[in-house]
Amino acid sequence: MARFYLIFSLAAAAGLASATDIWGYGEHTTGGAAAPKSSIYTVTDFNELRTALDNNGAPHDPKIIYINGLIDGDYLADGSLATEEHYARNGNYTFERYLDSFNATLRAILGNSTDPADAAELALLDAQETFRQAASNEQEAQIVLKIGNNTTIESAKKAKVARIQNSYIALNQTDNVILRNFEVYSPIDLFPEWDPTDGSTGNWNSKYDCIGVVTSTNIWIDHITLSDGDHPDSDEPIVFGHQIQRHDGLIDITEGSDAVTLSFNKFLSHDKTNLIGNNDAGNLGPGDTGRLHVTMYGNHYYNSLQRSPRVRFGEVHVFNNYFEGQSSGDEKIVYFFGMGINSTILSERNAFEINGTESMTTKTNLVVGNYKGYKFKDVKSTVNGTEVDLEAVAKTKYDAAKASEVAAAAAAGRVVAEWATHEYTDVVFTPPYEYRQKKTEDVAKWVLKNAGYGNL
Numbered sequence: 001m002a003r004f005y006l007i008f009s010l011a012a013a014a015g016l017a018s019a020t021d022i023w024g025y026g027e028h029t030t031g032g033a034a035a036p037k038s039s040i041y042t043v044t045d046f047n048e049l050r051t052a053l054d055n056n057g058a059p060h061d062p063k064i065i066y067i068n069g070l071i072d073g074d075y076l077a078d079g080s081l082a083t084e085e086h087y088a089r090n091g092n093y094t095f096e097r098y099l100d101s102f103n104a105t106l107r108a109i110l111g112n113s114t115d116p117a118d119a120a121e122l123a124l125l126d127a128q129e130t131f132r133q134a135a136s137n138e139q140e141a142q143i144v145l146k147i148g149n150n151t152t153i154e155s156a157k158k159a160k161v162a163r164i165q166n167s168y169i170a171l172n173q174t175d176n177v178i179l180r181n182f183e184v185y186s187p188i189d190l191f192p193e194w195d196p197t198d199g200s201t202g203n204w205n206s207k208y209d210c211i212g213v214v215t216s217t218n219i220w221i222d223h224i225t226l227s228d229g230d231h232p233d234s235d236e237p238i239v240f241g242h243q244i245q246r247h248d249g250l251i252d253i254t255e256g257s258d259a260v261t262l263s264f265n266k267f268l269s270h271d272k273t274n275l276i277g278n279n280d281a282g283n284l285g286p287g288d289t290g291r292l293h294v295t296m297y298g299n300h301y302y303n304s305l306q307r308s309p310r311v312r313f314g315e316v317h318v319f320n321n322y323f324e325g326q327s328s329g330d331e332k333i334v335y336f337f338g339m340g341i342n343s344t345i346l347s348e349r350n351a352f353e354i355n356g357t358e359s360m361t362t363k364t365n366l367v368v369g370n371y372k373g374y375k376f377k378d379v380k381s382t383v384n385g386t387e388v389d390l391e392a393v394a395k396t397k398y399d400a401a402k403a404s405e406v407a408a409a410a411a412a413g414r415v416v417a418e419w420a421t422h423e424y425t426d427v428v429f430t431p432p433y434e435y436r437q438k439k440t441e442d443v444a445k446w447v448l449k450n451a452g453y454g455n456l
């Protein structure tokens with residue numbers, strides 16, 4: 001079965017790694033391994049999980065938390081489940097009024113009326129954005145799980161269910177965390193924001209990632225199954241010409257985070273899956289330059305529409321992952337690998353299986369997207385079992401983006417943006433750690449057998 005072959009001569013042979021040992025930039029992560037008996041917890045609900053994370057007032061000391069049950073972020077201290085009305089209780093927010101607040105016709109009618117009730121209604125419309133923010137802050141304060149340093153969270157061995165839902169798992173200025181072998185449903189933003197200035201026709205924006213790795217180091221996320229659960233984007237109505245967004249990233253790694261490994265996770269039916277680096281200035285936290293080192297292997301992406309991952313600044317090593325997607329229809333792939341500003345991506349032996357009647361060329365073109373990046377190397381990846389030239393796609397897309405920036409700069413009489421002054425290159429970093437790879441032809445089977453909650 002295990003037809004491994006060695007890429008690096010293995011000093012690691014001494015430790016003889018199994019398929020589930022940690023490799024990559026996150027390899028020094030130990031989580032709560034040093035926890036004393038008194039800091040080992042089994043939790044069955046959200047409040048117990050919060051209490052365990054507090055670890056008797058020492059939230060950064062080593063601790064191991066086993067999940068046995070359904071952990072729901074809407075679960076209030078008294079055991080009831082918070083609703084939209086609960087979070088909005090200190091204002092007069094309603095979704096209908098929020099939408100009305102953007103209706104210029106209605107505002108003009110109310111504003112020209114001499115009826116005091118209409119004036120009061122207009123005042124309520126004016127206050128909707130303030131009310132929305134207040135309700136949104138209430139929801140965030142309730143559902144956020146702040147993970148301290150030196151933490152391991154994993155499924156209890158006997159758990160029938162080990163799932164976190166309706167919660168924002170926040171690793172913010174955190175060091176040394178292992179999240180392993182459980183299921184997560186992406187939280188639902190009950191108060192999404194309409195931003196008329198986002199893009200040319202406005203857009204809906206959601207506030208929460210599912211797991212946010214913000215300014216954090218030494219993180220290992222392994223064997224987690226992530227999805228939108230019972231609330232797929234496709235259920236959302238289209239309002240103002242755009243589908244309402246209630247989800248953001250599944251695992252986003254941002255604001256100068258570093259030393260992260262994502263292994264054997266399952267990312268199911270989601271739009272924006274893994275963002276690495278969240279702005280082109282790279283100036284948040286300690287800054288992104290020289291950080292955002294991430295390794296990803298053994299992960300299964302099933303109908304992940306974009307950002308699988310999208311990278312800025314980082315050096316990201318993506319090997320032996322299995323990607324399943326579609327080249328047409330409602331869940332059409334936008335792209336898998338997004339080459340962002342100052343990003344470097346090393347892809348090795350990834351297997352892409354793309355359904356649809358489109359040509360192999362069309363399918364291969366969907367694998368890489370350009371967002372100002374010019375450094376990309378691929379070794380032996382396949383699309384539908386055929387070895388393809390992803391570097392040619394990456395180069396063509398960078399060259400096209402560069403040409404249009406050069407033309408735009410000339411037309412506007414300004415200097416060309418720095419990102420567009422380079423030549424495409426396939427010269428990237430050499431991973432500074434030992435790892436082993438499967439042959440591409442074995443990747444699908446290997447990933448399907450090993451990835452996700454319950455496959456440890």
Ligand SMILES: *[C@@H]1O[C@H](CO)[C@@H](O)[C@H](O)[C@H]1NC(C)=O
Nearest residue numbers: 089090091092093120124127
């Ligand atoms: C909400 O509306 C009611 C009646 O319309 C008003 O009495 C109350 O002051 C409002 N609350 C806030 C926080 O604006």
Ligand SMILES: *[C@@H]1O[C@H](CO)[C@@H](O)[C@H](O)[C@H]1NC(C)=O
Nearest residue numbers: 099100103104105106107109
């Ligand atoms: C805006 O308000 C006017 C007046 O109440 C109404 O006729 C119209 O349908 C509203 N437009 C939308 C998009 O809701």
Ligand SMILES: *[C@@H]1O[C@H](CO)[C@@H](O)[C@H](O)[C@H]1NC(C)=O
Nearest residue numbers: 105107108109110111112113
């Ligand atoms: C009254 O209606 C006019 C024309 O529809 C509009 O331009 C104006 O802004 C309205 N006044 C107020 C206070 O909304």
Ligand SMILES: *[C@@H]1O[C@H](CO)[C@@H](O)[C@H](O)[C@H]1NC(C)=O
Nearest residue numbers: 170171172173212214215255
């Ligand atoms: C991270 O924590 C800092 C300090 O508490 C806070 O200001 C910031 O908003 C947090 N960032 C995110 C993305 O939650």
Ligand SMILES: *[C@@H]1O[C@H](CO)[C@@H](O)[C@H](O)[C@H]1NC(C)=O
Nearest residue numbers: 060148149173174175216217
């Ligand atoms: C937790 O880790 C962060 C990030 O490395 C560090 O800044 C902070 O001081 C640590 N907290 C404690 C209590 O050690």
Ligand SMILES: *[C@@H]1O[C@H](CO)[C@@H](O)[C@H](O)[C@H]1NC(C)=O
Nearest residue numbers: 034060061062149150175176
């Ligand atoms: C706990 O975290 C701190 C700060 O990140 C780190 O220096 C320390 O080595 C950790 N302790 C253990 C026992 O893992």
Ligand SMILES: *[C@@H]1O[C@H](CO)[C@@H](O)[C@H](O)[C@H]1NC(C)=O
Nearest residue numbers: 280281282289341342418419
């Ligand atoms: C990207 O890297 C180049 C060096 O290659 C540097 O000059 C530039 O400032 C970086 N861009 C940003 C936005 O940091």
Ligand SMILES: *[C@@H]1O[C@H](CO)[C@@H](O)[C@H](O)[C@H]1NC(C)=O
Nearest residue numbers: 302303324325326353354355
């Ligand atoms: C592609 O088609 C196969 C065969 O019908 C199906 O099993 C698989 O789930 C499809 N993949 C996606 C991403 O929809």
Ligand SMILES: *[C@@H]1O[C@H](CO)[C@@H](O)[C@H](O)[C@H]1NC(C)=O
Nearest residue numbers: 353354355356358359360384
């Ligand atoms: C992969 O693509 C080829 C060529 O487009 C197609 O014939 C084949 O059916 C595809 N495989 C799947 C699983 O869709």
